[in-house]
Amino acid sequence: MPKPYTPNDKWSQRAAAEGYRARSVYKLMELxxxxxxxxxxxxxxxxxxxxxxxxxxxxxxxxPEGRAIGLDLAPIEPIGKNVETLTQDITDLGAIDRILQERSIKQVDLILSDIAPNTSGIKDVDQWRSVELNQSAVAIAEKWLKPGGRCVLKIFRGADFDEFLGQLKRTLRDVRIVTVKASRNRSREVYLVMKK
Ligand SMILES: C[S@@+](CC[C@H](N)C(=O)[O-])C[C@H]1O[C@@H](n2cnc3c(N)ncnc32)[C@H](O)[C@@H]1O
Known part of the structure; x- marks a missing residue:
């Protein structure tokens, strides 16, 4: 039996103690x-x-020499001088192009996506929405990631997973399917780490 959902587990407590806004930081640290x-x-x-x-x-x-751009439907409180945050739907690929072009960014070294749809509670619907979001992320990587650059995508495993993986492998390489310790026990999420 999976352990029940605990809203304030050790990862959340650690995030609060260490000044991080979410427990998910430990997933990225592990990756x-x-x-x-x-x-x-x-x-x-x-x-x-x-x-x-x-x-x-x-x-x-x-x-200080690096630069990060964070996009989300929800506004993000300022992070630091080397981070810019924008309220943006990532499925609007034209808007993503404009954002990067306006900043004279030719290509990015790394794409991270921990994106998750608002969950409906219906397993197949949530998994399909996760695939749709990831298709946009892959389109962004195809256009904007530098050759040899890494891309990390979160996805919920389900009926459409294998087909999505097949699509992915046509344009990105060295695809690794990774689970991380800080994922909740009941979660079906995995991370895909790959190269262009
Ligand atoms: C699990 S949270 C990300 C947590 C983040 N990695 C962190 O460490 O704080 C997933 C995010 O995906 C965002 N999201 C869902 N659909 C989106 C879309 N179409 N465009 C942009 N962001 C989206 C949600 O608003 C939510 O904030």
Whole structure:
């Protein structure tokens, strides 16, 4: 039997104690430790970034020479000088192009996406929405990620997962399916770590 959902588990308590906005920061930390994702000076795009814990960690890792842009439907409180946050639907690909072009960004070194749809409670609907969001993230990576750059996507495993994975492997390579310790026990989420 999976453990019941605990709203204030050890990860949430640790996040509060360490000044992070969400427990999900420990997922990115684990992925970074395993794959060496974040380096000083990088330009990083974070999709579905609110409330901003991944951006907080990213800001620390990329340092003053780095630059991060965080996008979400929800506004994000300011993070730091090297982070810009915008209220933006990531499925509007034309708007993403404009945002990056207006900032004279030619390509990004790393794309992070912890994006999740508002859950309906209906398993198949939630999984399909997660796939749809990830299709937009992949389109952004195809256009804006530098060759050799890494992309990290969160997705809910379900009926459409294998088909999505097949699509992904046509344009991105070295796709790894990763589970992380800080994911909730009941969650079907996995992270896909890949290269362009
Ligand atoms: C799990 S939260 C991200 C947590 C974040 N990584 C952090 O550490 O604070 C998922 C986010 O995806 C966002 N989201 C869902 N659909 C979106 C869309 N179409 N465009 C932009 N953001 C979206 C939600 O608003 C939510 O804030």
């Amino acid at each position: 970074d430790e395993r794959f060496g994702l974040l380096k000083p000076g990088m330009t990083v795009l974070d999709l579905g970034a609110a409330p901003g814990s991944w951006l907080q960690y990213t800001s620390q890792q990329i340092g």
